[in-house]
Amino acid sequence: MAYPTNYRYTKEHEWVDAKDGMAKIGITDYAQSELGDVVFVELPAAGKKLETGKSFGTVESVKAVSEIYAPASGEVVEANGELQNKPETINSDPHGAAWLVKIKLANPAELDKLMDSAAYEAYIAAKGKEASA
């Protein structure tokens, strides 16, 4: 699956799609494929303040629990309620329909520290090599 070039990525495998001080956050295709079948999502309500690097929710597969870390600080404007009934969307469309939260960024410049798609793809390719070594 392609990694959108206009997104930014974290080492913990979240993506951020930012525009005009607002941002959608999700987990990457690599993350969902490592997790396997997603069966449960827990997200914060609108109004919740996120702090960079702090856990703000969980995504669970049958066998594992994953914390989701905020790639940037900001306030939750909307959580993706659809995921509660259809958590498997995270497996089928991780970079699109399965966005987790929309936030109002506290400091859009924070995103400059994150990886672009080329850097992220190199990062996960290196991880893949490590795993098969």
Next chain:
Amino acid sequence: MESVTTPTTNSGATAERSAELRKTSLNALHRKLGARMVNFGGWDMPVEYPATGGLLAEHKAVRNSVGVFDVSHMGDIRIRTGRTPGGALAAVQHLSMNDASKLAVGQAQYSALLYPAGTFVDDVIVHRLGEDDFLFVINAGTREKDISWVRENTKEFDCVVEDLSDAYTQLAIQGPRAVDVLRKLTDANLDAIKNYWFTHGTVCGLPERLIARTGYTGEDGFEIYAPSDVVTSEKVWNAVMDAGKEFGIAPCGLGARNTLRLEAKMALYGHEISEKINVWEAGLERYCKMEKRDFIGRAALAKAAAARPERTLVGLEMLERGIARDEYKVFDAAGEEVGVVTSGSPSPTLGKNIALAYAPPALAALNTVLFVEVRTQRVKAQVVATPFYKRVKKSAPQAAGSN
């Protein structure tokens, strides 16, 4: 995102350590199939095969049709008589809590090796290969411990203990169509093998292979034991996959093995049973024969039977949103911590979140409301009947691909 794999699949699997992990003869084949591998008790094992659908698809294949598991990491200990007739039987009776004298040749039984305290060294399947010839199939993570335990505690008996753990590639073919798959590969009369019986027959052209109607999924199925060299192992695996193609056979990993056995309430060592839990607490009295004069652990169990047990294994179903996981704490309605989850997971068959947990007997009655601490929240659950899933024994096989 950071994954915390539940202890069932032994967290702490790291690429750096994979070089030290033990591998079954099918390791390269699993990797070729694109399996996601994990460290399971020191073994590099497939947890699921994403390329063929992954855990949920594997679970469903076993419940509805057939799946195959590489369980070669399991250990095997053979106990044969030395010179005195009855030496091996006496040794097995001393080691094992079930009554091996009740086994016919060709029959197997679930049992456990116990410490003097009546707690678990391991659970085992005891096969009676001959009058005075037994095979214990033991867990992977406890192999070394079990073998030393068996050697140490059979010194006074006239028997020969052999560690055959590396001699076999063990495949578990499980599900309602397992019999149809294996029928294509063997000359043995499978219909004559009842549940927990076994025979020897030709499998994939290999003579005299052990074929047992056993498993760890709550379904009908077989476990076959092939020579462990890579060429033969891959040949047998591929033959099983080819024979199963028409039934939609799925290669299955430890993930599905765990959800399947949990639904069927089969104990997992290190979870429901351990060196700290005794037979009564684990609810395994059916397999413990106190009428046997002597076996290791018997005296302590007799004493424990007279006292009130402090905890008992209960089945839980989550009533609110939240998945109970291994080691999560259990609370009563008053907010008192009363127990712990030993295994918890979504149940793919039931579409509910289920768990096994230890709780005080006073809170073990059906429909008792308990709370499981899921991260920061206490999520409501209730005690339900177990096993969570029980197979309906079918008189005639279902049509292929009926789902």
